Amino acid sequence: MATDTLKRRLRFAPPTAVVRRVVLTEADYLIFEAINRHGPLPTHYLYEFTKHIRRDYTHLQNRLTEFYNGDAHGPWLIRPPQQFAGFEARYQHVVYDLAPRAKVALAERGTIACFSPKRSDPFLHRLMQACVVASLEISAPAKGLRYISREEILAHPKCPQATRDTQNPLAISLIGAEQKVLIPDDLFGIEYPGIGFRFFALEIDRNTESIERRNLRQSAFGAKVAGYLDILRNQTYRSHWGVPNLHILTVTTNRTHERNIIDYIKNRADPKYVGRFAVASESSFGATWRVPNMVLTKLWSEPLIATNGLMRPLARRASIPSA
Structure with missing residues (x-):
């Protein structure tokens, strides 16, 4: 996994699988459903949707990193690269969107949004x-x-x-x-x-x-x-x-x-x-x-x-x- 000189993970780095398998929990599905319902959301918004069943904010951050890096079958979430073009990209909350794999998981669960048309806007x-x-x-x-x-x-x-x-x-x-x-x-x-x-x-x-x-x-x-x-x-x-x-x-x-x-x-x-x-x-x-x-x-x-x-x-x- 790419890190800086202080051994911190780079938010700009491409995904690199570090676990063999990710098992989804109820809190994980709530994250996917919130993004599917509204669109790309930053970390602290996703915490608000799951804090009643999530251990703490740091736990959510680590979980989102796992979803971004994925496992042997690929990632669950993506970090839209456009967010890194801002002046404060290094210091703001990371934004996540759904990878195709997460949409499949929602479809199998029966909670995928039925009326969310494809978006082509910026x-x-x-x-x-x-x-x-x-x-x-x-x-x-x-x-x-x-x-x-x-x-x-x-x-x-x-x-x-x-x-x-x-x-x-x-x-x-x-x-x-x-x-x-x-x-x-x-x-x-x-x-x-x-x-x-x-x-x-x-x-x-x-x-x-x-x-x-x-x-x-x-x-x-x-x-x-x-x-x-x-x-x-x-x-x-x-x-x-x-x-x-x-x-x-x-x-x-x-x-x-x-x-x-x-x-x-x-x-x-x-x-x-x-x-x-x-x-x-x-x-x-x-x-x-x-x-x-x-x-x-x-x-x-x-x-x-x-x-x-x-x-x-x-x-x-x-x-x-x-x-």
Whole structure:
């Protein structure tokens, strides 16, 4: 195994099998399932999913290293090489993704995600999305709320079978917009006990494109806003995903762009739909990005939802719109 001058294992080194056989435990499957559900995740996030049955953080680190190096039959996890291009690559938490072998193990166990379409977007986009939704799932119980995953929504009897049978169940057809289809980065829900459910389409915006361009056929956030307004007006989220309401949560990388997005929505959207849009920012994924130091619990208090000129946090137990 490759080591540095202090005999420490190199996180940049290729996998080298050091054990003959790895026997999977319940905690190991929880790791695989979390990555399969959300996308590539850093070590400290994976610990949050398993700490109730894991010995300690160091034990998890050693276990992840075993999965990365694998045994005689190959590795279980990979370390996406793109993470090592950051300025703080040597000092941040290591990010892991599933190797094919782990997906086979989940399929044999019957817990592989059924509605996770193949992704071709950049690594940082997928990492940011995974950290956002994983943060919501991890921290929801402390807020007295329940996180509802994309898998649970699409597996629910109210979701049409025709949607589940499509190549990408997240892709929703538009009726009046110039573009034909809109594909959110993710779909999730929040249960507010005693009040109801609120469902969200998630958009990750790393501020790499303009909000508005002259030609809306080009990739621009403004085109997505138009698409979501079409979905809200025609309530196609009901017939396509089977959810009773829909909000749109956009997470970007800085406060200035967050405010620009809010202003754009206020100026373009019908007042009755403005309150369906929430915007938040996370600076870790800016131009000089790094893996977040901790779970993003601030997402519950900082996302801004424009409603009659007021802003309310995501976790607030407010009335739930029926349409």
